Amino acid sequence: MIQKDKMKNQNKALEMAKYAYQNVPLYYNYAEKLGKNIEQAVFEEIPVVDKSFFIEKGMSLLSTRYISKYLQGKLIYSRTSGSTGKCTEVFWEEQEEIKSMLSLWLYRKKYYGILPSDKLCYFYPADDGSLECFEEKNRLALSKMLIIEEKFDAIIEKIEVFQPIWLILQPGIACVLCEYIEKTKRKVPDSIRYVEFTGEYLEEPVRKKVIEVFRCKTANQYGSKEVNSIAYECPEGNLHIMEDNVFVEIQGEEEEGEICLTTLQNKAMPLVRFNNEDRGQILHHVNCPCGNRNAVLKLLAGRSNDWILREDGTKVHAYFFIQMIQKINLQMDGAILQFQIIQKDWKSFDFYLVIEDEQDKRDIADILLDKVLAAMGDDTEIQIQYYDKLLPEKKTGKLACFRNVMQL
Ligand SMILES: [Zn+2]
Incomplete structure (x- = not known):
């Protein structure tokens, strides 16, 4: 049947x-x-x-x-x-x-x-x-x-x-x-x-x-x-x-x-x-x-890989980071044109950002550093890299806001 x-x-x-x-x-x-x-x-x-x-x-x-x-x-x-x-x-x-x-x-x-x-x-x-x-x-x-x-x-x-x-x-x-x-x-x-x-x-x-x-x-x-x-x-x-x-x-x-x-x-x-x-x-x-x-x-x-992982086994939804970027954009009139955040290790994050204005870049780097350290701990490493444009993944046509690439 x-x-x-x-x-x-x-x-x-x-x-x-x-x-x-x-x-x-x-x-x-x-x-x-x-x-x-x-x-x-x-x-x-x-x-x-x-x-x-x-x-x-x-x-x-x-x-x-x-x-x-x-x-x-x-x-x-x-x-x-x-x-x-x-x-x-x-x-x-x-x-x-x-x-x-x-x-x-x-x-x-x-x-x-x-x-x-x-x-x-x-x-x-x-x-x-x-x-x-x-x-x-x-x-x-x-x-x-x-x-x-x-x-x-x-x-x-x-x-x-x-x-x-x-x-x-x-x-x-x-x-x-x-x-x-x-x-x-x-x-x-x-x-x-x-x-x-x-x-x-x-x-x-x-x-x-x-x-x-x-x-x-x-x-x-x-x-x-x-x-x-x-x-x-x-x-x-x-x-x-x-x-x-x-x-x-x-x-x-x-x-x-x-x-x-x-x-x-x-x-x-x-x-x-x-x-x-x-x-x-x-x-x-x-x-x-x-x-x-x-x-x-x-x-x-x-x-x-929508989750930010912590060493103690807890996890935080990637929305936490997305919110942070949205908040900065709200304050700074949409200065961040594109972004992608990569978790490389428990305490290590890369931020890929597209920002046109040089002064905005400096201001945003300061704000991000403050916020990430406050949330994830003082020993968190963050690296910011600037790009003219972030390209979507070929296969999906989408740019993931957050990716966790940790080898677990
Ligand atoms: Zn049923």
């Missing part, structure tokens, strides 16, 4: 693959380059692609069948957050987008009593315009620019006034918010019944902290802008795959490997056998008490 369901989904994915290789220039040009005939292919013969396949490919990602809708401005679009300013635009046809979200909404209601009409508050990437916040229907959107301590009171006040029923939070943001609320003993708005995590690997201590501080239900939602929801956590703690929305495979010889996605809904800009480099494992025979028979995805921490 389970095998049959898997085959059914794989056939749907194969149909989408053939559609993409017929209608999307990026794919059919690729097949031509490989000398492959996708028309006759079985699913395993469809090429697996990674992030580099999509970088700066512009409109060739769009299906030719949707060009006229695109030209009429009828496609929904959003940008994936690139820290370099170079964004990839993601397009959806409206009805397909609605369909891709249907299961997620059904489960939100079934598991946690959350309805589309419930008031929601979420954070959006700071490079999406300069607004600090905006309200749209029953949603309050706050800019990630506000994730600095000076603004936390304002954030919590905005949330208090808005009275949301639920929040969508990235674990890193949840972390710093909770720390602040605990430190200042602020009251959490008691309208909040549910927090949904998304966007980063969720560490259990972060969830525990959120439950403690917000006293509400939580769930993890694993998704991406290109396919929407990939898997959603039930109250039993199992991340069930959204099998009607996406076909998920694990690449590699082992049971654990890299996650590979094929959209079953987005025909305007289809992802086909896309290896997103997150790590996971699929469990097929989970008889979950929640009643959901879909396979369960186990996410693995992988190479995520």
Whole structure:
């Protein structure tokens, strides 16, 4: 039975693959380059692609069948957050987008009593315009620019006034918010019944902290802008795959490997056998008490290096450094144009900075030194290197704000 369901989904994915290789220039040009005939292919013969396949490919990602809708401005679009300013635009046809979200909404209601009409508050990437916040229907959107301590009171006040029923939070943001609320003993708005995590690997201590501080239900939602929801956590703690929305495979010889996605809904800009480099494992025979028979995805921490590690075994989220830079930028009118912070050892950090003004360079070096030593200890070594421009990683097209390169 389970095998049959898997085959059914794989056939749907194969149909989408053939559609993409017929209608999307990026794919059919690729097949031509490989000398492959996708028309006759079985699913395993469809090429697996990674992030580099999509970088700066512009409109060739769009299906030719949707060009006229695109030209009429009828496609929904959003940008994936690139820290370099170079964004990839993601397009959806409206009805397909609605369909891709249907299961997620059904489960939100079934598991946690959350309805589309419930008031929601979420954070959006700071490079999406300069607004600090905006309200749209029953949603309050706050800019990630506000994730600095000076603004936390304002954030919590905005949330208090808005009275949301639920929040969508990235674990890193949840972390710093909770720390602040605990430190200042602020009251959490008691309208909040549910927090949904998304966007980063969720560490259990972060969830525990959120439950403690917000006293509400939580769930993890694993998704991406290109396919929407990939898997959603039930109250039993199992991340069930959204099998009607996406076909998920694990690449590699082992049971654990890299996650590979094929959209079953987005025909305007289809992802086909896309290896997103997150790590996971699929469990097929989970008889979950929640009643959901879909396979369960186990996410693995992988190479995520979002944490600043300390010798005593504690860790601090990289948001700590990002906040520090944002704060300096707020005071100095955006003097730091680009940055990357590397942890080389327990007490050794490199700061790569792009700053135009010579006086700014000296001022910022002083401020950084003070702040890092105060936070990480007087014996911390920091090296600052200036560049004209920091280039994104070729493979991901993104510039990681923080990287931990310690050999552990
Ligand atoms: Zn379940």
